[in-house]
Amino acid sequence: MDTDKVFKALGDPTRRKLLDLLCEKNGQTLGQLCENLDMARQSATQHLEILEAANLVSTVKRGREKLHFINPVPLYEVYERWVRKFEHQRLSLLHDLKKELEGE
Amino acid sequence: MDTDKVFKALGDPTRRKLLDLLCEKNGQTLGQLCENLDMARQSATQHLEILEAANLVSTVKRGREKLHFINPVPLYEVYERWVRKFEHQRLSLLHDLKKELEGE
DNA sequence: AGAATATGCAGGTAAATACCTGCATGTCAA
DNA sequence: TTGACATGCAGGTATTTACCTGCATATTCT
Numbered sequence: 001m002d003t004d005k006v007f008k009a010l011g012d013p014t015r016r017k018l019l020d021l022l023c024e025k026n027g028q029t030l031g032q033l034c035e036n037l038d039m040a041r042q043s044a045t046q047h048l049e050i051l052e053a054a055n056l057v058s059t060v061k062r063g064r065e066k067l068h069f070i071n072p073v074p075l076y077e078v079y080e081r082w083v084r085k086f087e088h089q090r091l092s093l094l095h096d097l098k099k100e101l102e103g104e
Numbered sequence: 105m106d107t108d109k110v111f112k113a114l115g116d117p118t119r120r121k122l123l124d125l126l127c128e129k130n131g132q133t134l135g136q137l138c139e140n141l142d143m144a145r146q147s148a149t150q151h152l153e154i155l156e157a158a159n160l161v162s163t164v165k166r167g168r169e170k171l172h173f174i175n176p177v178p179l180y181e182v183y184e185r186w187v188r189k190f191e192h193q194r195l196s197l198l199h200d201l202k203k204e205l206e207g208e
Numbered sequence: 209a210g211a212a213t214a215t216g217c218a219g220g221t222a223a224a225t226a227c228c229t230g231c232a233t234g235t236c237a238a
Numbered sequence: 239t240t241g242a243c244a245t246g247c248a249g250g251t252a253t254t255t256a257c258c259t260g261c262a263t264a265t266t267c268t
Binding site for chain 2: 226228234236
């Protein structure tokens with residue numbers, strides 16, 4: 001997994017909305033997704049390309065249409081490998097802060 | 105929580121490294137963090153400001169030093185409110201794909 | 209075949225971003 | 239108090255990014 005591509009892809013609100021839309025209904029065409037976006041089709045295409053490069057979206061051509069499918073695996077991996085390790089810190093934060101203010 | 109600020113903050117490798125550094129040792133000064141970064145101090149300061157604006161880092165001044173503390177709560181909230189809802193999709197992805205290819 | 213439809217390709221621009229340098233301020237310690 | 243040290247402030251620049259328009263290609267339907 002390319003962690004940087006995944007985080008960068010998630011760093012844009014339009015792309016997060018696209019994932020939301022695909023979560024509601026998987027396998028939508030470019031045109032369907034554009035109807036919910038308030039921007040030119042080309043802009044949406046570029047966002048979808050970034051999501052695809054991050055492996056967050058997979059596509060299949062069916063005739064003249066292009067179907068988009070969400071792939072939540074990278075999201076799960078981000079959580080597993082990256083978010084979880086910070087969780088244990090949560091409880092000790094106030095303790096660390098207190099210790100530091102007291103001059104350690 | 106400002107979801108956009110959190111995701112944007114996480115979208116840069118330098119800022120993720122800063123969080124990693126703070127995860128290893130909480131409460132580091134600006135100078136300490138800079139030693140691990142290979143960029144000018146000012147650049148690191150700007151990254152830390154972004155992390156602070158996203159509430160991923162809190163700071164305390166101690167004399168002439170500025171101590172930085174990681175705050176993993178936003179990360180946990182991102183997972184809870186945003187990543188989890190995609191998890192159930194994981195298992196049904198192949199099924200949806202198959203259905204679509206068969207013309208639904 | 210010809211028209212309508214869905215998407216791809218090729219630039220072009222304005223704003224955001226990630227860097228930097230130079231100087232100022234505040235704090236500690238001899 | 240004065241020199242060393244840690245950080246803050248104010249721009250300046252080059253790259254990246256997010257958008258656009260115009261035209262081309264491929265597929266479907268009549």
